[in-house]
Amino acid sequence: MPQFSPAEVARKMGSGLLSFPVTHFHDDFSFDEPAYRENIGWVGEFSPAGLFAAGGTGEFFSLTHEEIGRVVTATVQEAPEGLPVIAPAGGGTFDAIALAQRAEQAGADAVLLLPPYLTEASQEGLAAHVKAVCRATTLGVIIYSRANAVYDATTVAELAEACPNLIGFKDGVGDLELMTRIYARLGDRLLYIGGLPTAEMFALPYLEMGVSTYSSAIFNFAPRFALDFYDAVRAHDSEQVFRRLNDFVLPYCAIRRRTAGYAVSIVKAGMKVIGRPAGPVRTPLTDLTEPELAELADLIKKVV
Numbered sequence: 602m603p604q605f606s607p608a609e610v611a612r613k614m615g616s617g618l619l620s621f622p623v624t625h626f627h628d629d630f631s632f633d634e635p636a637y638r639e640n641i642g643w644v645g646e647f648s649p650a651g652l653f654a655a656g657g658t659g660e661f662f663s664l665t666h667e668e669i670g671r672v673v674t675a676t677v678q679e680a681p682e683g684l685p686v687i688a689p690a691g692g693g694t695f696d697a698i699a700l701a702q703r704a705e706q707a708g709a710d711a712v713l714l715l716p717p718y719l720t721e722a723s724q725e726g727l728a729a730h731v732k733a734v735c736r737a738t739t740l741g742v743i744i745y746s747r748a749n750a751v752y753d754a755t756t757v758a759e760l761a762e763a764c765p766n767l768i769g770f771k772d773g774v775g776d777l778e779l780m781t782r783i784y785a786r787l788g789d790r791l792l793y794i795g796g797l798p799t800a801e802m803f804a805l806p807y808l809e810m811g812v813s814t815y816s817s818a819i820f821n822f823a824p825r826f827a828l829d830f831y832d833a834v835r836a837h838d839s840e841q842v843f844r845r846l847n848d849f850v851l852p853y854c855a856i857r858r859r860t861a862g863y864a865v866s867i868v869k870a871g872m873k874v875i876g877r878p879a880g881p882v883r884t885p886l887t888d889l890t891e892p893e894l895a896e897l898a899d900l901i902k903k904v905v
Contacts, residue, residue: 603710607741610651610685610711611768611792615813617650618831619794620820621658623869624672626880632668633880634675640877641679647824650814651685652676653713658818658868661689661715663883666696670703677708687743691715694730698737711741711768716750724756735764742766745796747773754782761790771796772812775803784811798864799857801827801850804834805842818864819853822871826904849904856893856900862886867897874898875905 605613622644625633644652654676655661655669664672673688680686688704690697690712701712714734722730727750735742742764746752751774752760760767769792772780784793788811795807795815804815813835820827826849833841857863865882870889872879874897881888889897 602708603705603740604683604708605685605710607711607739607766607768610687610741613685614651614687614711614769614794615792617648617814618820618828619651619653619814619816620644620647620649620824621653621656621816621818622676623821623865623872623879624655624659624664626883628880630881630883632664632671634671636879637672638675638679640879641676642681643877644820644824645679645681645684647820647828648681649684649820651687652680653687653689653816654709655689656687656713656816657715658816658821658865659689660865660883660886661691663886666700666703669700670707673704673709674707685710687711687713689713689715690734692718694733697730697734701734701738701740701742705738705740709740711743712738713743713745713771715745716748719749721749724753727752728756728759731760731767732763735760735766739766741768743769743771743792743794745771745773747796751776751779754779754786757783757791758786761787768792769794771816772807773797777806777810780807780810780812799850799854801830801846802854804831805837805839808834808837818868819850819871821868822875822877823849823901823905849900852900853897856889856897859893860887863889870894870897871901874901 625637688709690700771794800815
């Protein structure tokens with residue numbers, strides 16, 4: 602059973618910074634459950650506002666349904682009491698429904714609905730997809746707008762009216778005009794989450810559009826820095842925000858942009874740097890090169 606109602610999950614998540622833990626693998630790429638469980642306890646010590654199990658940073662796209670179930674169950678069991686756990690759902694509609702129902706059985710508190718696999722779809726088709734998932738679970742559902750599932754303002758408004766358990770909109774596009782249209786139309790009906798690869802880059806301007814929280818990949822290896830950055834954003838302390846952007850976030854992003862897929866790989870590299878290795882990334886992703894790892898280590902030393 603979930604700890605919270607959908608509305609309670611949204612309130613809790615909107616009150617602080619969100620963490621997207623990596624999924625730990627052995628050198629043979631099998632799931633390292635003991636290491637993952639230990640890491641969830643460590644992350645929980647820093648009091649994030651929500652834990653997204655097996656999300657994009659957690660390599661959802663490379664996990665089997667059975668592995669996703671194990672990751673979600675481990676997160677629910679190891680997360681501190683009172684910390685919402687959000688499970689992933691994605692793929693085609695029937696896959697997404699199965700994952701959402703499995704998450705509910707495991708005791709997760711909400712579902713992050715990732716884009717369907719491969720195919721493009723109309724707004725009508727995307728709306729039908731979301732409605733089917735929302736009908737299939739009592740959990741709160743957050744739609745992730747990115748890639749082949751970019752929802753326009755009219756579709757989001759339709760879904761918010763039709764689906765009482767639709768609680769959130771996560772933006773992975775960075776279209777400021779679209780975000781403005783959605784927030785102007787729906788106001789506080791939804792929780793708005795910044796979900797770009799390094800969300801800190803957009804945190805300050807997005808705050809003005811009702812995006813009170815974001816998913817921080819940096820939280821994985823520099824949680825204190827990530828929380829201090831978030832506090833500066835919420836305080837509208839632009840001097841501190843831009844200082845931290847220049848000192849760490851911008852050069853970090855420069856490494857991340859060098860190779861497709863590094864948005865995940867660089868996070869696992871950061872875990873290795875701080876002495877909390879999470880193993881390799883699974884193909885089709887690739888790990889950072891040794892020179893890039895050394896460059897990242899020099900950068901992280903400045904903030905941890």
